[in-house]
Amino acid sequence: MSGHSKWATTKRKKARIDQARAKVFNRIIRELTVAARAGGSDPDANPRLRAAVLKAKAANMPAKNIETNIAKGAGELEGVQYLEITYEGYGPGGTAILVDTVTDNKVRTVAEVRHAFSKHGGNMGEANSVGWMFKTKGVITFPKSVMAEEALFELALENGADDFDASGEDYEIRVEPEKFHAFVEFLQSKKLEPASAELVKVADNMIKVTGADAERAMALLEMLDDLDDVQSVHTNAEFDPEELENL
Numbered sequence: 001m002s003g004h005s006k007w008a009t010t011k012r013k014k015a016r017i018d019q020a021r022a023k024v025f026n027r028i029i030r031e032l033t034v035a036a037r038a039g040g041s042d043p044d045a046n047p048r049l050r051a052a053v054l055k056a057k058a059a060n061m062p063a064k065n066i067e068t069n070i071a072k073g074a075g076e077l078e079g080v081q082y083l084e085i086t087y088e089g090y091g092p093g094g095t096a097i098l099v100d101t102v103t104d105n106k107v108r109t110v111a112e113v114r115h116a117f118s119k120h121g122g123n124m125g126e127a128n129s130v131g132w133m134f135k136t137k138g139v140i141t142f143p144k145s146v147m148a149e150e151a152l153f154e155l156a157l158e159n160g161a162d163d164f165d166a167s168g169e170d171y172e173i174r175v176e177p178e179k180f181h182a183f184v185e186f187l188q189s190k191k192l193e194p195a196s197a198e199l200v201k202v203a204d205n206m207i208k209v210t211g212a213d214a215e216r217a218m219a220l221l222e223m224l225d226d227l228d229d230v231q232s233v234h235t236n237a238e239f240d241p242e243e244l245e246n247l
Contacts, residue, residue: 021059027231028056029069030102034082036073047181054184054197080104087113088131089124091220093213095237096130097122098201103229112227120220134201134234137162138180140187141170141196159186170195174202203236214239 031052039046043053049070056066072079083106087099097117103109117124142152149171153164156173160183163174175183177199184197209217217237224233 023228024059025061025065026228027102028052028059028061029065030082031231032056032066032069033073033079034084034102036070037075037082041070041074041076050181051197051199058194058196085109086131087124088127088129089117089122090130091117091122091235091237092120092216093207093209093237095207095209095217095235096133096203097221097224097237098131098134098234099224100201100231100234101227101229102231105229109227109229112229113224116220116223116227120223121216122220133205133236134203136177136199137202138175138177138183139196139198139200139202140173140175140184140194142173142192143170143195146171146192155190159183200232201234203234206236206238208238208240210240210243214243218244 032049035046035049035052039048041049043050053066053070068077069079071077082102082104085101085103085106087101087110089097089099091097099113101109101113114124116122144166146152149166152171152173153166156164160179161173161175165172165174173183180197180199184194187194214237217235218239221233221235221237224230
């Protein structure tokens with residue numbers, strides 16, 4: 001797959017292994033809130049909210065929690081007012097990093113993000129210093145037990161997918177953002193429930209990092225990903241699979 005980021009794979013492994021359920025819920029709650037505030041409380045008329053609801057259901061969030069946080073975001077119930085801010089910067093080895101945050105205190109958030117960059121050999125950049133290197137894509141994953149590779153490949157490519165990757169632990173399908181929701185709904189109509197389905201920022205070109213740079217880059221990405229106000233981290237860093245086992 002073109003532009004495939006091993007960091008994306010690493011994040012999913014990390015989430016399965018050691019990310020607390022409470023933290024997953026916290027991120028989803030914030031996304032539900034800001035999505036409803038931006039586009040209204042009706043998922044059918046708000047694609048971003050529809051994606052957030054899909055993610056919430058995949059995480060087994062109770063329906064009541066989903067409804068409550070949508071209502072808060074839409075102003076139907078009192079709730080915290082969040083700001084969406086994306087920070088950009090450079091990591092070890094000249095890698096590019098985007099950090100999407102949702103915060104109720106931007107002074108705290110920028111200080112924490114800046115500290116993470118400084119601690120692990122990176123530095124923050126100005127707006128669009130690296131953002132131009134990334135494009136938004138819909139990324140859908142399935143466990144390999146769902147069906148045979150060839151069958152899913154044909155189904156995906158015949159129905160609008162741009163790319164299909166079976167090199168990792170899961171199948172990964174990519175689609176253009178405007179096709180994302182219809183594509184997921186099509187798969188669900190075929191009784192195929194994704195392990196994950198989200199819009200992510202994918203780098204046009206990857207930079208392979210090895211040795212000390214790889215170790216520091218991974219430490220930076222993990223520290224950023226662990227911050228409470230961070231929703232997602234995107235990078236063009238690509239790691240050697242064998243080195244990943246030891247990072």
